[in-house]
Amino acid sequence: MGMEPEMSEFLMRIVQTISMGMLWLLINMTIGIKFEFAFFEGRPTIGNYIYYLFFLASLGALIFYFHKKWKGKL
Numbered sequence: 001m002g003m004e005p006e007m008s009e010f011l012m013r014i015v016q017t018i019s020m021g022m023l024w025l026l027i028n029m030t031i032g033i034k035f036e037f038a039f040f041e042g043r044p045t046i047g048n049y050i051y052y053l054f055f056l057a058s059l060g061a062l063i064f065y066f067h068k069k070w071k072g073k074l
Contacts, residue, residue, distance in 0.1 A: 011066060014071065016069065017069060020065065020066075021062070022063065023070075024058060024059075024062050027058075028055055028058065031051060031054070032051060037044060037050075037051035038051065044049070
């Protein structure tokens with residue numbers, strides 16, 4: 001017994017959304033926490049600025065990807 005194509009596509013979209021979100025979190029947590037760019041003592045360094053710029057840019061790209069994915073344009 002197979003699934004209907006619409007249901008299969010919907011479930012695949014959910015799995016891809018969750019996995020992309022978790023991958024984004026894993027990358028940003030690794031860079032931020034392990035390499036200590038998310039925290040600063042006293043004054044922020046250039047590494048902190050670059051990390052937060054990357055964080056915001058990648059968040060925007062992730063939201064754009066989700067928007068395209070759920071509108072059916074991907």
